[in-house]
Amino acid sequence: MHLLMITGFLGSGKTTVALQLASACIQQGRKIAILVNEIGEVGIDGELMRELEVNVYEMANGCICCTLAGDLVPTLEKLDQEYDVDLVLMEPSGAAEPGSILNLLQYYKGRPLESVSTAAVLDPLRLRELYEVVTPLITKQIKNADLLLINKADAATEEQLQDVYRIVEEVKPEARYFLVSAREGLGNELLKEILPWKD
């Protein structure tokens, strides 16, 4: 079982990315489960994901990096025991700090995870504004990511994209990134890069 975590601030497009990834996996004949966490009490993203007819586990009413931290590992272990999935797509809440989530995985006692990777979705339309007011969270999301998805690239101005590059350069100069417009699809090149299997 592989684990792929899609992080990013509120409204950056994580759910759209997760839906696209889930669709791609299904088309490839892979068995997946989605673990979606919403800080609000009423889950919306999980409802959308269920339309794909995949196993969706919703952890609402809190954040899996802190208030719901105790539920994360048991949920992953349940997924391991009850379903033979190839991949768990995990979408933490937009307020979640990914490092805390990754730390929790040391307590996971199921079959060894074949891979754990993290992709952070960045919104160039407001990254500069957010970076200035919520620097620690944005910094941690970028630092903990194996791959950055600069979303809404079709709507962003050149100036906004340059701003994103500057922030990424400041926080994690070695970061690998893709420009995407998740609503339009992710493209084969990115899918090959982000999905854990290489066949």
Place this chain on the structure above:
Amino acid sequence: MEGLGLEPYAAVIKWSLAQKQPLKFWQELIAEFLEQLGQACAADEKRVLGHIKCLARFPAGRHLRGSKISLSYPAEVEMKGQETTKYADIKLTLNVLVYGLPHDEAHRTVEKVGFALAAKRQGKMELLSVSYPDDRQHDHHDHEHDHDHDHTQEEY
């Protein structure tokens, strides 16, 4: 945003009209609702819009999915399904995530904006349920992850 708490507010609201209207009409109504709600919730410049999002589901996988993330950009409502399908009422699940906005104020704002939009179209709005956490706030930016609390749900 440092020091601003996040009090998630959620509600299920129902808008009803005398006559059935196509999805396109409801799409525009939701966009107007999110736009006005976003502007009102973040009117105080100390507040920061996290995400105001909503979903209205219809039979056969149709849905309207709305989002407002910034005062600088208009609310967006994505429609899945045939534009010509008509409905006299819709049920909307709403999440309001605005840093620095107390949940009771979020509630009053949702009521004010929603009722006004319904009245403008000679319709009505009902709040079917409302939920929010207790008075302990979320602050995910500079805390040490030492709080571990439950939330309560209240039905109005």
